[in-house]
Amino acid sequence: MRQFLISFAFAVSGLLAQSARADERWASLPEPPAMPQPVKSGTAPVNGIKMYYAVYGTAPGTPILMIHGGLGYADIWANQVADLSKDHTVIVADSRGHGRSTRNSQPFGYDLMASDYLALLDTLGIKKVDLVGWSDGGIIGLDIAMHHPERLNKLFAQAANTKTEGVKADVMENKTFKAYIDRSGEVYRKSSPTPGEYDAFVEQISGMWASQPNWSDADLATIKTPTEIVLGDHDEAVDRGHTEYMASHIHGAKLVILPDASHFAMLQDPAGYTAAIRAFFGGK
Template identity: 70%
Template sequence: MNNFGIVVCFCLAFICNLSRPLAADRWTEFPQPPAMPMAVRSGTAPVNGIEMYYAIYGSAAGTPILLIHGGLGYADIWANQVADLSREHTVIVADSRGHGRSTRTSAPYAYDLMASDYVALLNYLKVGQVALVGWSDGGIIGLDIAMKHPERLTKLFAHAANTKTDGFNHGFDKTMTWLAYVEHCKDVYKRISPTHDEYDAFLTEMNAMWTSQPNWSDDELKTITVPTAIVFGDHDEAIDRGHTEYIAQTVPGAKLVILEKVSHFAMLQDPQGYTAAIRAFLEAPE
């Protein structure tokens, strides 16, 4: 082939590559969670004046794992992790009060109240200790339990949590991934919630909690004795990285875990990597 032919082939290849759609970076996407596997047991528990939906997967004899979802969410967001972890662990999931299939009272949403719900759920299920994996609001609930009921936890994997109201990134609620999450949760809420037509009021009340809570002092965080991982996706829309590093530096002995090429929704964007990070922390010697 002469030089002219080489140039023509090169140009055609370049034009073809330009015409192909570019693959989106995974941290810019909100993948839909798959269907949950079959539960060993599910139902509602009467705790703190509400009916709290729960489900249990697997039947291993080791320390159970409790997965707590984030604000606006629901238990099934953990489908990828449940399918994997339940092969070797008993895995418990639930819908926080007013979320998913759980009811609520007229009490304002508050992290300490939701933390007490989960402790009451463990009492109802006659489960003494769990390894807790919490995402976003679930991570905050996990930190609350670690401070007030450390005897109930063996380890805490707190992902995308904040301990003060200024731990958020400004404008995160305008990002495409966050908006996609809000719309997804709205669709699910309309299908499964006992108050299916009240999503907008639910969102308003949750925003009120987020703008006023949590506000824990350094001294409160320093009371945590549970082995803790403070976990952050390196493209998190919502949580400030500096704030995450502050939490890891303040909680005694905490391990800082940075998940690569994922955002606030790491468990959906990289389910295998996310579950591997859980396993690595839970299986590491203390």
């Protein structure tokens, strides 16, 4: 009987632990709410593609450009846009091949994607922005900071990496990350101009992920834009040690660890995420 009770206690303990993990904020993948009404939206012809964009708010001062991550789309920023557009002009877009934007046969590359966003800003007549980048969006932000620092005021780069080895080898085994990929496929099929080509799109962009980014310490040292390197304390995809390395090799960069959050911190803790942006960029 004693052995049975011990075994039963361990079983209950295991179930409770699994339940606790399931209830953890960092293991969740909330749906973003609907986006607010944009001031304007449309598609811009840039670098041989049609790039979907939307602009929110009309406040003066430095505009905020928000760039989503790989396989994602602009509407993932809905919580942040609703808040930040009260006192900022906020620009979002779907990166090439993502969401409502088209792609072509040109190989994906972070330099090219950075060029897309700069061309979009030119189309909108915007010379300089504060930039919030998540995952691939953070990498694009770092690329702009290296090569076109005159276009940036500040850079908030969350869950970015500067070498391919900065991505965890077991990321595809994570349930939350798998759920994100599945959801991204559903969004693509509903919104893309080529709804039946999700697998082809993933294969095409995977060619970039296999070899990029691959920046040296000297490359990172060229960044002079005020930068925050940000990571959720339970990030499924990006290695914490690599994030610390990035922050230590970018001049003046500040390392920020978001508590009880993962790769998808903007969805899991929208208020805390927005507060972190505001604390860095200044303003209300």
